[in-house]
Amino acid sequence: MENLEIPLSDEEFVAIKQRVYKIAGISLSDAKRTLVISRLTKVVRGLGLRSFSDYVDFLDRGADADQVQTFVNALTTNLTRFYREEHHFAHLVDYVGTLIENPPRRGAGGKPRLRIWSAGCSTGQEPYTIALALIDAYPQLKRWDFRILATDIDTNVLKTASAGIYKKTDLAGLSAQRMAFFENAGPDTVAIPRAIRELIAFKPLNLITEWPFKGPFDVIFCRNVVIYFDRPTQEKLFERMASVLSPSGFLYIGHSENLNSVNSRFDRVGKTIYRPKTAMGRSAA
Template identity: 65%
Template structure:
């Protein structure tokens, strides 16, 4: 144990696991024990408490909403990058190209396109969606095109909204992809305003019921989020997502995920790409 770390008993660990499961649906395994000690230990020191029990008692008895959010923020993992699993964006480009050939104008005189990045982390995923589609279809600037980007971690949502990243974030991208960013100086790059303005970043706990958005969405990205949930929670999440996707729209998930019990409204059409079943949705609406 490193100097300054707090000991975490089995009972305390079980209390942490129970709370984060109840609040966020996250199922912590024994392998996350060191992570819990490291991340929550910082909060315990900040609050000048003496143990994990003291900290959990504090949350239950006198903790503020900000304290409760700090607990969740500390135990979420935010690993992401631009154009991660790039086959998803290639597929999305084909899909949107097809929509552009047939989608009618909406009430405001412009065709509508709606995409949700559920579990957006520090913003690389929704910004990739925006940059990729605007580069492929400049005429989307004349559409009613919006991207909703949500995450349970309020810290990463705030960082994402800034639209500024270290240049090192572009490592591994093609020259064409790198050219889509603006240089901000000081080793930083910035997302161009045309892409930033498409995206609404909002904090959202996917375990909340109901969700504040009504949809429907043409596509939903929910990648490497469900891996932190147990099987029943995964099934419930994917079923709820399916209810918000337009008939024949698409759900993109992480490479190590599957829909499980929530896959009834979907059919697998590509590597971790699922299409909403139009006929199933019609029966459900009847």
Template identity: 40%
Template sequence: MYQPKQHSPDMSETDFQVIADIAHQDAGLVFTPEKASLVRSRINRRLRKLGIKRFSDYIAFITSQQGEGERKSMIYSLTTNISSFFREPHHFDLFANKVFPKLLSNARNGGRVRIWSAGCSSGQEPYSIAMTMHSIAPDLSNLDVKVLATDIDADVLEIAKTGFYHPSEIENISAGYQKEYFSPSTNGTQKGYLIDQRIRGLISFRELNLLHDWPMNGLFDAIFCRNVVIYFDESTQLRLWPRFEKATAPGGWLFVGHSERLSEKLGTSFQNVGPTTYRLPN
């Protein structure tokens, strides 16, 4: 039987602007009118899930007290969660060859080492960090070395916590790492690979909006915040980088995304020491 094509609800310019304003206010995300079709597509999924027919009704809901939870779900749907293992490999080469050996020496002398993956998405970045460290020091569980992995999206954090990945997601990982750190597994009806508990045990996953307070105690020896602030406007970026400086230990490292740079307007003490790599003086 012929089924007429169902048309998606229309989103007016006013609807778009309200959604864009909320995304900017709550999460620092920037959506220009050129992104209206993207926003419409992603929010349509929320309308279908909730059984809401019109954008205006959806906006009335998310701006009400009853819609606070959905407002967060809307932000999740608008964030871009693209990640892969060992993305931008030059960072991991530098981390393995120059950064971590000194941190490991400190840990073996009774010190603490803390790494932060800010905007960790579905976990590939923090797991890549942990595998890099463990390949150098298999006795990490006996040392005070931890990775904090945070993201604004609670849904992708749940995926990250499982440590379960589709075969296509681990294709770019070396055969040695695959053999050492992954084992065939299933998640419901899905077949894939599970990351070893030795790696999962090094990481703590936490929900965190970078625009809000950061409740962490202590400073970080290295921070990976890559391909995150690119989605923020300049004023938000200018507020964030100094906060990262305050969270970084003397001599600590900051790794950013391939299209991100620390503006000279900042006046921070971070020094550019390589491609998309910064460091604080000791």
């Protein structure tokens, strides 16, 4: 009996949607009702509560920061893979090649500086792909002040990302050359090499709250993240990203996303690839 899902009334569903929107900016559609029930039933029962109404009251009156985080973690969706939307990484490699020829700024110890932000990094495949692609193309980056910031609101996926251990099945579809980048970690697992892991800082971040950094980033990946936000939240997010992206940098977004109707600070220069208007004036594509 305890394994049965808890019924969710219309009023309770609205209350949950309002709270996750207020906390994380996530806009749940009516189609997500089944997802809410399946993911939160275990949480509600684990707290010894009988209904979603009791859970909403708990969130409002007695939940601590960890319990609020559990609520958010349960309602986030994480879908990623290595080298997903490969054209982005091909473009990234070409762009960084121009920076290597003419470094725009210096960092620690006078070394050429390169900063990349993976916003909504999920279980880490995106930032690790960024690092692997760039180090493979330009080994000299190991001598640069090169760092990748990888953030996500879901603390559970960040634990997986930080560990850098994946199932061998997660490498399905990769070429033998790319599979060779990974280290064997067991009969069914592979590991990200330590030298690659050390380039990346995984940090929890709620994108609608204050950001503990000012940039500038040379590149921002924010792919398949804003599809969970409503239009006003998208507008604010991309406005803020424009303020921390280098004037000559690039923003990569998801295959189902489009900035043209959301923010006027960017021009499209390729398939889901954008650049600040101040870098080039009119769009090149």
